[in-house]
Amino acid sequence: MNLPRTRILLDNDTGIDDALALAYLSACEHVEIVAVTSTAGNVDADQVAANNRALLELCGQPQVPVLIGARAPLRIKLVTTEETHGPQGVGYATLPNPAPAEEPESGQDAVDFWIREARANPGELTALLSAPLTNFALALRREPQLPWLLGKVVIMGGAFYHQGNTTPTAEWNTHVDPHAAAEVYAAYSAAAAAGLDPNKLPIVCSLDTTERFEMDPSLLTDLAAAAGCTEPEIVDAKDPEGTRSAASNPLVRYLSDALRFYFEFHRAYDQGYIAHVHDYFAAGIAAGTLEYRSRPATIDVETESxxxxxxxxxxxxxxxxxxxxxxxxxxxxxxxxxxELVQRIGALAARLDTE
Incomplete structure (x- = not known):
């Protein structure tokens, strides 16, 4: 399948499913990751940035800039979720310390970078937002023309006809910073009223559809086989908690150790030995590799009750x-x-193992 070149600005809070999404985008040869900006969410922003730099190096993409954005929500205290993603955000996975982050240009932060790139490349960039929307809200404050400047926007967040995963009605990313999400949707309401092309409205991947991406441990067996691992990778619900992967391929080993923690978390909350990989689905939409259908809606966020x-x-x-x-x-x-996930990441893992 011949896919058009896609340039992605990724904002994440890595995060196990964020890590899977980042590995997947690194595996898509038609995708250029312009930058990864790190938002506080699953873990604090500095840990998110460290996770991003280490994983990009593992995936053969050390040149991608990693910038730190907002370290706290707009108006409320930050709540992280180590019980879901582990103390470092990536489950049981461990990596050597990444190289130090490059210093941004004087005075430039993640939000400045986004605005500069969008202005310099009007209509060319896809924004993938798999974290609380704090950075994007701040960017819209500084540059209200972003809805027109960006080519496509994909948001992982929200729950509509689906039970929440943080409260009975609220999804995690939105609940971390609901004021930011409310600002983002208000900005797009204003843009829509001003004549924004409907094709530029955010594509919202809510729990209604992301929780359909329910990963079974057998997928890691398939991934290891696709990567050419010397031994089968078996992750079993009967294994002692915290069992580490012995996969011969470093990327498979990393993802297996991260996802095992996620399987154990979902089981602890009576969802079975599975993992909902929300951010991978959003990444596939941003990359143009996964099929989906959508319908227009007007979204708002409750910030008072x-x-x-x-x-x-x-x-x-x-x-x-x-x-x-x-x-x-x-x-x-x-x-x-x-x-698609097994094919792309398996090929990347195999290629990196021979370089």
Whole structure:
């Protein structure tokens, strides 16, 4: 399949599923990762940046700039989630310390970088947001023309007709910084009212569809085989917790150790020995490799109610009388998506092992 060149600005809070998404994008030969900006979320921003630099080096992409963005939500205290992703954010995975981050240009932070790149490359960049929307809200404050300057925007966040994964109604990324999410959707409401092309509205991957990407441990066996590992990689629910991978391939070993922690977490919360890999699905949409269907909606975020704090609400029927400010994914194909994941990351892992 001949895919057009795609240039991605990635904002993440790595995070096990963020790590899988970043490895996948590194494996897509038609994708250029312009930069990875690090937002506090699953772990603090400095740890996120360290995870990103180490994983990019492992994936053969040490040249990609990694910048630190917001270290805290706009208006509330940061809450991280080490119980879900491990103390360093990547489960049981360990890597040598990455090379020190390059110092950005004087006075430049992650938000400045985004704005500079969008202005210099109008219509060319895809923004992939798999973290709390703090950095993107700050960027929109500084440059209200971003909705017009970016080519495509993909957001992993929210829950509509689906149970929340942080509160009964709220999804994690949105709940970490609901004020930022509310600002982002308000900015796109204003842009829609000003005539923004509907194709430039954010594509929202909510829990309604990301939790359909339910990874079974057998996928790691398939991945190891695709990478040419010398022995089968077997991750079994009966293994003692914390068992480490012995895979001969470093990338397979890293992802296996990260995902084992995620399997154990989901089991502890009575969801089975599986892993919901939300951010991989969003990355596939950003890369143009995964099929999906979507429908327009007007989204807002609850920031006042203690009971519903961080809840996303979508008006699919124009009951509010406002123009759509997002396109919400309504269908995906997990089976095809997992085949794509194994093929791409397996090929990358095999290639890196021979270099």
């Amino acid at each position: 203690p009971l519903l704090f961080g809840t996303t609400v979508a008006d699919f029927r124009s009951l509010w009388g406002k123009a759509a400010n997002a396109s919400v994914v309504s269908w995906n194909d997990p089976q095809a998506g997992f085949r």
